[in-house]
Amino acid sequence: MDPVENIRITGLSNAQTIVWDAGLRLHREGLVARTWGNISFRVNENLFVITPSGIAYEHLTPERIVPVNLRDLTYHGKLKPSSEKGMHAAIYRDRPEIKAIIHTHQQAASSVSAARMDIENIQGEDRMILGPVVKTTPYALPGTKKLAKSAFMAIRGSNATLLSNHGAICIGKNMAEAFHVCISLESLCERFVAEKVMAAAGVKEYAPGMIHRFYLEHHARGR
Amino acid sequence: MEKRDIRKEVADNYEVLLSAGVIRKDGGSFSMQFEGELYFPDGQTGPSDLYGKRIDEKLPEQTPAWCRLHQYLYRQRKDIRVLLTSRLSYTMTAACAGHEVPPLLDDFAQLVGVTARVVYVEPTDPVFFRKILKGMRRRNAVLIPQMGGLCAAASFEDTLAVSQVLEKGCRAYIDTAFLGGGFRISWIESWLMRLVFKFKYSNLKNKLSGS
Numbered sequence: 230m231d232p233v234e235n236i237r238i239t240g241l242s243n244a245q246t247i248v249w250d251a252g253l254r255l256h257r258e259g260l261v262a263r264t265w266g267n268i269s270f271r272v273n274e275n276l277f278v279i280t281p282s283g284i285a286y287e288h289l290t291p292e293r294i295v296p297v298n299l300r301d302l303t304y305h306g307k308l309k310p311s312s313e314k315g316m317h318a319a320i321y322r323d324r325p326e327i328k329a330i331i332h333t334h335q336q337a338a339s340s341v342s343a344a345r346m347d348i349e350n351i352q353g354e355d356r357m358i359l360g361p362v363v364k365t366t367p368y369a370l371p372g373t374k375k376l377a378k379s380a381f382m383a384i385r386g387s388n389a390t391l392l393s394n395h396g397a398i399c400i401g402k403n404m405a406e407a408f409h410v411c412i413s414l415e416s417l418c419e420r421f422v423a424e425k426v427m428a429a430a431g432v433k434e435y436a437p438g439m440i441h442r443f444y445l446e447h448h449a450r451g452r
Numbered sequence: 453m454e455k456r457d458i459r460k461e462v463a464d465n466y467e468v469l470l471s472a473g474v475i476r477k478d479g480g481s482f483s484m485q486f487e488g489e490l491y492f493p494d495g496q497t498g499p500s501d502l503y504g505k506r507i508d509e510k511l512p513e514q515t516p517a518w519c520r521l522h523q524y525l526y527r528q529r530k531d532i533r534v535l536l537t538s539r540l541s542y543t544m545t546a547a548c549a550g551h552e553v554p555p556l557l558d559d560f561a562q563l564v565g566v567t568a569r570v571v572y573v574e575p576t577d578p579v580f581f582r583k584i585l586k587g588m589r590r591r592n593a594v595l596i597p598q599m600g601g602l603c604a605a606a607s608f609e610d611t612l613a614v615s616q617v618l619e620k621g622c623r624a625y626i627d628t629a630f631l632g633g634g635f636r637i638s639w640i641e642s643w644l645m646r647l648v649f650k651f652k653y654s655n656l657k658n659k660l661s662g663s
Contacts, residue, residue, distance in 0.1 A: 265559060285609075334559060336620055340627035343556035343634040370641060371558055395558045396638050425630040441545045444626050450570075451551030 233263060238296075243408050244270045244278045245294040251331065256286040260333040260411055266396065267311035270404060271321055271328045275299050279317055281308040312372035319381040328399045329407040334396040337418035341365070342391040348421055358413040360387030368393040387412045458486050459503065465608045466493035472599040474538050474615050478651045479598065484608065490523055517575045524581040525604065530587070532604040534611040538618060539600045546622035547595035553625045554636040560621035561642035562649035563614050565591030568621065573598060593618045 238301045251268045260266070269279035275438050278294045280286075293309040297303070300320050304310045311317075341348065348363040354448055364383040369376035380398055384390040389399045401407030423435040430443050462484050469475045469482055484491045489504045502519060505511060507526045511519065522535045545570075546553055553568040557563035571587035571594055573580045577639075584602065587594035592614045593603045601618045605611040628634030637645075 334557075334620070336623055337627070339557055339620060340624040340634075341631065343624040344628045344631035345635050346631060368635070368637070370645070394556055394635065422627045422630060429630055438541075440626060440630070441541060443544055444629060445549055448549060448551075448626075448629055 233280055238272060238276065240272050241276075241278070241296060242291065244272045245291040245296075247329075247404050248280060248294045249289055249291040251329075251408065252280055252286040252289050254408065255331065255333065255411075258412075260324050260331075260335045260415070265334045267313050267317070267332045269297075269311075269314075269317040269321075271299075272296070274325075277317060277321055279310045279314055282311050284308070313377075315372075315374060316377040316380045316398070318430070319377045320384060320398070323381045324400065326402060329350040329401050331399045331404075331407045331411055332392075332396060333399065333411055335411065335415045335418075337422060338391055338397040339395070341421060342396065343394050343419045344435045345393050348417060351417065355413055355417050358410055359389050359417065363387060363391060363414065363417070364389040366393055371395060423437050458484070458491055461608075462491045462493055468608075468612070469536060472612070474540060474612065475536060476539055479537075479627055480539040481518045481535070483519070483535050485526045487535050490519075490526070492519060492522075517580075520583055521584065525588070527583060528585050529604065531606060531618075533606050535602065535604050536606050536611055536615060537596075537600045537602050538615040540615065540619040542555070542623040543595070543601040543619050546628060547597050547600055549626075550597060551625070553595065553622055554623070554634075555642045556624040556628065556634040556636055557617075557621055558645060559617050560624075560635065561637055563610075563617045564593045564621060565646060566639060566642040567591075567595050568595050568601070568618060569573045570597065572597045595622075 240313045241383050248268050248270050255266065257267065269277050275298060276296055277299055280289065281293055281295050284293065293306045293308055295308055296305045297314050299312050299321055302314055302318060308332050313332055320330055321327060342365055345365050347365055349360055351359055366379035366383045369379055374432050376392065380390060380392060383398065384398060388401065389397060391397050398411035399414060401410055426440050426443060427433065430439065466482055475482055482493055485507060487505050490502055490507060502515065504513065507523055511523060525535060526532060547570065550570050550645050552570055555566055567615050569587045571583050573583055573596060584594060588604065590603055593601050601615065603611050603614040603618060607613050624634060
């Protein structure tokens with residue numbers, strides 16, 4: 230039975246509600262704006278649901294969350310699923326324990342992704358939540374197979390990865406866990422940048438606004 | 453749409469910008485154009501009431517320079533309906549630093565353009581408006597030192613998004629200066645993404661809003 234054709238599937242509407250609710254929260258927390266980023270949730274071994282393409286989070290309803298076949302990426306309904314569906318499917322296929330995936334364009338993580346740096350040797354609580362390392366994928370255009378492949382390779386052994394010049398992917402065994410990963414990742418990336426700023430400034434404590442002052446003093450045009 | 457509704461829409465949108473910190477009561481500018489008429493939020497334009505002035509109409513002598521600039525840009529760029537000057541922190545820092553901000557993030561290339569240029573202007577400069585128009589060529593934003601980021605788009609939501617993505621792009625540019633430098637997306641890929649975004653997603657948006 231094609232799971233996409235037979236839409237009366239156990240847990241489908243619950244999964245759609247979980248994704249819809251997560252979309253609103255993601256928007257509220259400022260981790261995405263407008264229609265950027267996407268969220269998905271695994272329904273069973275053959276099906277996941279994902280946010281549609283081109284609709285702002287505040288205009289979504291649970292019914293508009295699109296069921297997608299995990300194997301061949303066929304989908305049900307009139308709305309097109311996110312163009313990153315292939316990336317979500319690749320991760321679900323590779324990591325059977327994962328039930329929720331959030332792709333954000335969060336700010337600090339985006340900055341680190343633009344530097345194409347890995348964050349290595351993660352310690353303490355961050356290590357428990359994110360894993361020992363957060364890798365950054367090689368650059369690929371959004372929505373391409375190259376991006377999907379590099380994302381699932383980079384996230385192996387971790388719960389988050391940075392997509393070069395694009396954003397982040399956070400995964401979890403449930404939606405709450407995936408959210409927790411997003412928030413921890415943002416905090417880790419903020420501290421990662423702050424440490425580099427402190428090192429450049431030769432200070433031991435990071436004060437709000439320091440980056441702006443230091444940047445203008447040392448990097449402004451004509452300096 | 454009734455003019456009273458537009459007035460309310462402008463006031464509501466102005467509140468959204470204030471609460472998001474994009475503009476401040478003492479800094480930043482905002483206007484909307486509707487069917488060739490200009491609309492500014494109450495209290496922003498001084499004593500003269502500019503409500504409903506045509507974009508091709510001569511404005512009163514005491515009109516602030518930024519209002520005249522908005523009128524000029526609406527006249528020259530038929531694709532824009534909303535203008536705002538963002539005072540968000542990284543945008544301000546990038547504008548003051550005076551560097552053209554390259555596309556370090558995909559959404560920046562899509563919404564802002566292949567770069568955000570910096571335009572140095574003095575309000576007394578006779579070609580002040582033309583310089584800004586040139587700085588915004590094929591782009592939806594330009595950085596102006598001491599003023600911030602002038603953002604433009606066809607709707608309020610799109611203009612707000614431009615300001616947010618500009619802020620994120622400026623932040624990435626500044627943050628990566630401390631991380632050994634950012635990797636810019638190639639010129640071709642930036643243009644490609646911008647074109648795809650402009651045509652594919654604007655068509656999708658029209659289709660969805662029509663359905």
